[in-house]
Amino acid sequence: MEIPSKPNVARGQPPTDTLVEPLLSIRNLSVAYRSSKGKGGYYKALRNISLDIRPGESVGLLGESGAGKSTVASAIMSLVEPPDKIMGEIIYNGKDVLKLTDKQLRHYRWNEAAMIFQAAMNSLDPVVTVGKSFEELLLDKQLARGRNHARELAKKLLHEMELPETICDMFPLELSGGMKQRVIIAMALATSPKILLLDEPTTALDAVTQFAVLSTLKKLKQSGKLQNLILITHDPSVHAFMVDRLIVMLKGVIVEDGPIEEVMTRPKHPYSQLLLGTLPLSPKRGSISEKLVDDSCPFTRYCPYVMQKCRDRMPKMYSVGEGQEAACYLYGGA
Ligand SMILES: Nc1ncnc2c1ncn2[C@@H]1O[C@H](COP(=O)(O)OP(=O)(O)O)[C@@H](O)[C@H]1O
Numbered sequence: 516m517e518i519p520s521k522p523n524v525a526r527g528q529p530p531t532d533t534l535v536e537p538l539l540s541i542r543n544l545s546v547a548y549r550s551s552k553g554k555g556g557y558y559k560a561l562r563n564i565s566l567d568i569r570p571g572e573s574v575g576l577l578g579e580s581g582a583g584k585s586t587v588a589s590a591i592m593s594l595v596e597p598p599d600k601i602m603g604e605i606i607y608n609g610k611d612v613l614k615l616t617d618k619q620l621r622h623y624r625w626n627e628a629a630m631i632f633q634a635a636m637n638s639l640d641p642v643v644t645v646g647k648s649f650e651e652l653l654l655d656k657q658l659a660r661g662r663n664h665a666r667e668l669a670k671k672l673l674h675e676m677e678l679p680e681t682i683c684d685m686f687p688l689e690l691s692g693g694m695k696q697r698v699i700i701a702m703a704l705a706t707s708p709k710i711l712l713l714d715e716p717t718t719a720l721d722a723v724t725q726f727a728v729l730s731t732l733k734k735l736k737q738s739g740k741l742q743n744l745i746l747i748t749h750d751p752s753v754h755a756f757m758v759d760r761l762i763v764m765l766k767g768v769i770v771e772d773g774p775i776e777e778v779m780t781r782p783k784h785p786y787s788q789l790l791l792g793t794l795p796l797s798p799k800r801g802s803i804s805e806k807l808v809d810d811s812c813p814f815t816r817y818c819p820y821v822m823q824k825c826r827d828r829m830p831k832m833y834s835v836g837e838g839q840e841a842a843c844y845l846y847g848g849a
Pocket residue numbers: 548549550558559560578579580581582583584585586587
């Protein structure tokens with residue numbers, strides 16, 4: 516994988532270069548869900564993806580519903596369990612996350628990587644106050660020495676998410692969607708995780724509230740309180756606002772990976788071009804109906820540039836610019 520050599524100073528990021536060890540390294544990851552219909556059938560949600568996350572990076576996963584974005588996040592949190600199948604490695608601190616003991620996993624899940632699930636803001640306990648929810652969490656994680664200490668810490672965390680401390684005495688029902696989402700993020704920050712995974716964190720919010728919440732997160736990132744973000748959303752404008760690097764996914768594979776400005780303005784993979792509105796329309800689109808092998812490029816059916824080899828075998832990632840790669844035979848594999 517090619518790595519950008521240009522320090523990303525403008526965005527306040529640490530310089531990335533080839534010598535920097537990845538923080539998280541995903542190697543040949545495949546996930547197959549046990550399908551509900553039929554006996555013993557599996558649905559391949561991820562097909563052999565590899566990806567390095569470098570220290571200090573904010574990475575975005577873009578792709579339409581069903582692309583496998585949430586599955587990547589679940590895998591990073593080691594939440595894929597039998598009867599579903601997971602293969603490959605996710606290396607963090609020299610260890611495979613998928614092979615951690617229960618005790619190691621408990622530590623990893625909160626202190627190293629924390630995830631905010633899709634629609635998490637609806638999961639706040641409706642019958643307890645925000646302060647009480649914080650107290651339970653902080654005592655359970657042994658971050659607070661007692662109730663007063665927990666209250667102090669809660670206020671500090673709420674303050675970081677730009678919420679007034681009076682929220683502590685309120686019930687979830689009394690909060691707006693944006694406030695609830697801020698509370699959820701504040702809770703995830705309690706353990707100062709190195710990696711924060713956010714799965715469609717603002718999709719349910721109106722546009723103004725959405726960008727207000729994202730602005731707070733961005734400030735935390737810029738001040739160094741948040742080290743690494745992995746942001747999942749199907750909304751390119753949210754990525755453009757938040758991340759340094761964008762990964763485009765389609766039906767369980769990564770089709771493009773590169774610096775956000777490049778991928779947004781000059782997407783190289785035909786599917787990225789379709790998503791970002793730069794794909795030329797072609798009469799060939801949709802005209803191919805032959806059966807595809809399991810290993811085909813998933814865009815074959817709709818791609819105006821489709822070639823026979825696209826149907827035979829998924830291309831590897833080819834370099835298409837500085838730090839930018841696309842899985843497409845237009846760029847290599849002659
Ligand atoms: N627990 C599950 N059981 C069965 N299929 C699942 C499960 N979770 C996700 N899938 C399927 O796997 C594919 C990828 O899902 P997901 O990772 O949620 O995609 P995304 O987040 O990009 O919308 C989808 O086709 C989805 O229906």
